[in-house]
Amino acid sequence: xxxxxxxxxxxxxxxxxxxxxxxxxxxxxxxxxxxxxxxxxxxxxxxxxxxxxxxxxxxxxxxxxxxxxxxxxxxxxxxxxxxxxxxxxxxxxxxxxxxxxxxxxxxxxxxxxxxxxxxxxxxxxxxxxxxxxxxxxxxxxxxxxxxxxxxxxxxxxxxxxxxxxxxxxxxxxxxxxxxxxxxxxxxxxxxxxxxxxxxxxxxxxxxxxxxxxxxxxxxxxxxxxxxxxxxxxxxxxxxxxxxxxxxxxxxxxxxxxxxxxxxxxxxxxxxxxxxxxxxxxxxxxxxxxxxxxxxxxxxxxxxxxxxxxxxxxxxxxxxxxxxxxxxxxxxxxx
Amino acid sequence: xxxxxxxxxxxxxxxxxxxxxxxxxxxxxxxxxxxxxxxxxxxxxxxxxxxxxxxxxxxxxxxxxxxxxxxxxxxxxxxxxxxxxxxxxxxxxxxxxxxxxxxxxxxxxxxxxxxxxxxxxxxxxxxxxxxxxxxxxxxxxxxxxxxxxxxxxxxxxxxxxxxxxxxxxxxxxxxxxxxxxxxxxxxxxxxxxxxxxxxxxxxxxxxxxxxxxxxxxxxxxxxxxxxxxxxxxxxxxxxxxxxxxxxxxxxxxxxxxxxxxxxxxxxxxxxxxxxxxxxxxxxxxxxxxxxxxxxxxxxxxxxxxxxxxxxxxxxxxxxxx
Numbered sequence: 332x333x334x335x336x337x338x339x340x341x342x343x344x345x346x347x348x349x350x351x352x353x354x355x356x357x358x359x360x361x362x363x364x365x366x367x368x369x370x371x372x373x374x375x376x377x378x379x380x381x382x383x384x385x386x387x388x389x390x391x392x393x394x395x396x397x398x399x400x401x402x403x404x405x406x407x408x409x410x411x412x413x414x415x416x417x418x419x420x421x422x423x424x425x426x427x428x429x430x431x432x433x434x435x436x437x438x439x440x441x442x443x444x445x446x447x448x449x450x451x452x453x454x455x456x457x458x459x460x461x462x463x464x465x466x467x468x469x470x471x472x473x474x475x476x477x478x479x480x481x482x483x484x485x486x487x488x489x490x491x492x493x494x495x496x497x498x499x500x501x502x503x504x505x506x507x508x509x510x511x512x513x514x515x516x517x518x519x520x521x522x523x524x525x526x527x528x529x530x531x532x533x534x535x536x537x538x539x540x541x542x543x544x545x546x547x548x549x550x551x552x553x554x555x556x557x558x559x560x561x562x563x564x565x566x567x568x569x570x571x572x573x574x575x576x577x578x579x580x581x582x583x584x585x586x587x588x589x590x591x592x593x594x595x596x597x598x599x600x601x602x603x604x605x606x607x608x609x610x611x612x613x614x615x616x617x618x619x620x621x622x623x624x625x626x627x628x629x630x631x632x633x634x635x636x637x638x639x640x641x642x643x644x645x646x647x648x649x650x651x652x653x654x655x656x657x658x659x660x661x662x663x664x665x
Numbered sequence: 666x667x668x669x670x671x672x673x674x675x676x677x678x679x680x681x682x683x684x685x686x687x688x689x690x691x692x693x694x695x696x697x698x699x700x701x702x703x704x705x706x707x708x709x710x711x712x713x714x715x716x717x718x719x720x721x722x723x724x725x726x727x728x729x730x731x732x733x734x735x736x737x738x739x740x741x742x743x744x745x746x747x748x749x750x751x752x753x754x755x756x757x758x759x760x761x762x763x764x765x766x767x768x769x770x771x772x773x774x775x776x777x778x779x780x781x782x783x784x785x786x787x788x789x790x791x792x793x794x795x796x797x798x799x800x801x802x803x804x805x806x807x808x809x810x811x812x813x814x815x816x817x818x819x820x821x822x823x824x825x826x827x828x829x830x831x832x833x834x835x836x837x838x839x840x841x842x843x844x845x846x847x848x849x850x851x852x853x854x855x856x857x858x859x860x861x862x863x864x865x866x867x868x869x870x871x872x873x874x875x876x877x878x879x880x881x882x883x884x885x886x887x888x889x890x891x892x893x894x895x896x897x898x899x900x901x902x903x904x905x906x907x908x909x910x911x912x913x914x915x916x917x918x919x920x921x922x923x924x925x926x927x928x929x930x931x932x933x934x935x936x937x938x939x940x941x942x943x944x945x946x947x948x949x950x951x952x953x954x955x956x957x958x959x960x961x962x963x964x965x966x967x968x969x970x971x972x973x974x975x976x977x978x979x980x981x982x983x984x985x986x
Contacts, residue, residue: 384823388985409825416823418816424693436685437824439678481820 334398335359336489336521337366337383341392344378352378354545355392360523360538365515367536368525369631375545376525377417380493383523384414396489410438413487413520417494419474420481421466427477428453428462431484438485445484452480456510472503479510483518490514492524496531504528508535529631539631541638548638557629560637562586563603564627567596567610570620582606582613594622603628682826686834690808694842704801704842708850711793712857721785725772727765735761779921782860787950790854792918794877795942797850798843799912802881803905805839806888810898818984828984829977832889836973839885840878847877851949864953873948876962879969880941886969886976893983918942940964 337360344353353375360366368376381387383394385405394401396408421430428449435445453459456476461469469477475495482490495511496504508531515522526532532539533553540550549556569575572593579588579598584606587599600606603626611621694700735757742749773783780788809831812818821831851870855861888908892901913919915929916938922930933939944961947953 381819386819386822386985406825409823412823414820414823416816416819418819420816420820422689422693422817423815424696425689429689429692433685433689434820434824436681437821437826439675439681439825442681485824 334362336362336364336397337523338395339379339383339392340394342379342382342389342394343391344375344382344387345390351545353382353389356542356545356547357392358540358547358550360521362521363519364537365522365524365535367532367539368523368542369527369529369532369536369539369635370525370542371527374542376527376542377493378545379542380414380491380523380525384412384491385409410485411488413482413485413490415478415482415490415492415495417497417525419478421474421477423467424465426463426465427458427469427473427480430466430477431480434481434484440485448484448486449480452483455513456480471499472506475499475503475507476510479507479514483514486518487520490520490522492522494525494527496526496528504531511535529635533631541635543639549634553631556631556634558601560629560634562599562601563629565598565600565603565607565610566591566623566625566627567598567621568623569594569596569614570622571618573619575614575617575619578613578617578619579610582610585610678825679827679830682824683830683834683837686821686826686830687837690834690838691841694838704846705849708793708797708846709853711797712790712850712853716786716789716793716854716857719785719789722772722776722783725768725775727768730761730765730768735764779924781921781946782862782950784860786857787854787859788946789919790850790857790859791945791949792942793854794847794850794945795880795916795918795938796913797846798877798881798941799884799909799938801843801846802839802884803888803909805835805842805885806892806905807898807901809835809889809892810895810901813896814898822985828980831984832886832893832976832980833973835889836882836885836976840881843877843881844874847873860950862950862952864951865949869948873945876941876944876948876965879962879965880937882969883937883965883972886972890972890976890979893979912936912938916942937965937968940968 337358339356339358341355341357342353343351343355345351356375356379358366368379370376378387382389383396383401385401385408388402397411399407399411401408421427422433425433431449431452432442432445435442435449440448450459453462456479458473458476458480461473466474466477479495482492492511496507499507511522512535514520524536536553538550538552539556541548541556549559551559567579574590576588576590576596579585579596584602585598585600589597591597598610607624607626611624614621694704737757738755738760739752740755742751742753745753776783776785782788809818812821818831822828851859851873888905891904895901915932916922916936917933918938922933922939925933940961944958944965947958947961
């Protein structure tokens with residue numbers, strides 16, 4: 332059954348009567364999908380997640396998880412979801428193992444079951460060695476893995492990941508993503524995640540919604556989004572000095588050819604990597620030699636720029652700034 | 666799917682959530698040797714310094730008489746015996762001797778009629794239990810502010826654990842800590858010379874624990890209710906500090922309410938601190954008056970149930986924004 336596991340209809344949250352954090356957001360997530368909410372800090376991603384995980388009450392609109400209303404059937408929703416919040420929420424004074432068991436208790440999982448699962452999850456997250464160490468001694472990556480383990484103790488059908496790699500270095504980030512992919516396969520989960528890392532969203536998500544100023548700007552697969560703003564850009568350099576503009580232009584799928592310099596051409600086209608062999612073939616049949624061919628794809632950065640009118644990078648700052656922003660944001664949110 | 670699960674399973678799951686949170690609090694407490702040490706050392710400091718320095722009994726000691734100039738007393742003789750003419754003089758030393766011999770009895774009676782016991786240390790030692798219970802219970806509300814601040818509360822709120830369990834685990838923890846501390850105070854008081862009444866028995870300790878438990882439940886629920894939405898520990902600290910000393914001084918913890926001005930007596934008569942303190946005194950240093958004790962316990966029970974209920978209802982409403 333390919334039902335929608337998450338249904339969001341006009342979800343809105345207004346803080347203190349005037350601060351509109353989330354503005355009539357609607358989207359659906361299908362079973363087994365990884366759905367990404369992509370947007371800069373303060374776009375309303377976390378507030379959306381907090382409403383879906385029943386931590387915040389929506390001001391307006393409705394949302395359903397597995398068919399249950401997040402307000403009316405909050406306790407049923409809570410049972411079937413796992414949440415990995417943006418902040419490190421583990422109790423620093425307890426050990427990693429104690430934290431996982433505590434999460435199990437919060438879900439009412441019988442102790443012998445939760446003990447078994449805790450050991451499995453610790454193993455999966457490669458934390459077994461540190462399980463009896465206080466969390467305050469953990470590194471950022473370890474804490475994130477522990478949060479993941481906690482979020483998975485109840486074998487959730489739907490997992491919410493709020494900036495799961497925020498503030499982590501590149502290696503740790505890719506390690507975390509490997510875990511998440513592994514988990515998704517293992518537990519057949521639907522995942523809703525937020526991120527402001529473009530590459531992450533591009534590589535991982537089946538579907539993306541770009542959110543800015545509390546509104547969803549566009550939804551689609553990463554490919555759809557990139558296609559929506561136009562075509563690939565190919566640069567060809569040939570050995571000969573003859574003008575081949577018309578020759579290339581006649582090839583199917585090619586939208587536009589411009590001669591840049593003596594032997595270099597800029598070609599705009601759809602599905603560059605499929606058409607590239609065709610172009611090389613056509614040129615070599617006429618006796619031309621392609622020296623260099625490169626294709627650059629439109630990135631989500633460009634998608635974001637196109638739809639919001641500003642670059643995502645503008646809103647990204649150094650790690651320290653993000654951290655201090657988070658504290659301020661957290662104050663505003665609560 | 667979960668709708669079908671029967672109530673027994675649900676209840677068990679709820680209890681488990683509650684116990685998980687409570688044992689977290691206790692573990693945090695036990696794991697921090699400094700806090701545990703402070704919890705033990707604090708009563709010791711208060712008992713030895715405060716308890717022994719406020720030596721009110723000494724005010725009415727015989728040495729006071731040395732500083733008083735007692736004059737000779739002259740009485741018309743015929744008042745004593747119609748046959749005596751003139752004036753009879755009783756020399757001051759006779760009076761002084763007499764006063765000296767009955768003064769200890771006077772001071773004892775004065776102490777007894779004021780404090781119900783003849784030594785102030787015993788009176789104060791019990792008040793100290795109330796005081797530390799107030800401190801432990803009011804400050805326990807700080808932890809929910811920290812939980813919110815550190816994000817822990819956010820995670821807990823996204824789990825199916827009943828919102829009431831979040832509050833109750835903190836209430837329970839405060840009560841257990843208060844009981845632990847009161848045990849230390851009682852033991853210490855026994856060493857430092859508290860005079861238990863003849864009605865005191867070890868069984869009374871169970872009743873003492875019950876009284877402390879009820880009182881702590883009520884007070885910590887009250888202050889947790891203040892802290893439910895608070896994100897700043899400074900604010901909560903101010904609330905706690907504003908109330909805990911007045912709570913103590915408008916009660917019989919350190920001084921009998923009978924001696925207070927009437928308006929203050931009115932406050933004291935509704936202050937739960939008066940009831941816990943009286944209950945504790947009835948169970949330790951006083952000859953137990955069961956009627957009074959019954960009133961004390963009734964009041965404390967109502968207080969505990971009422972405020973815990975309020976705390977739970979508010980937690981449903983206000984923990985989630």
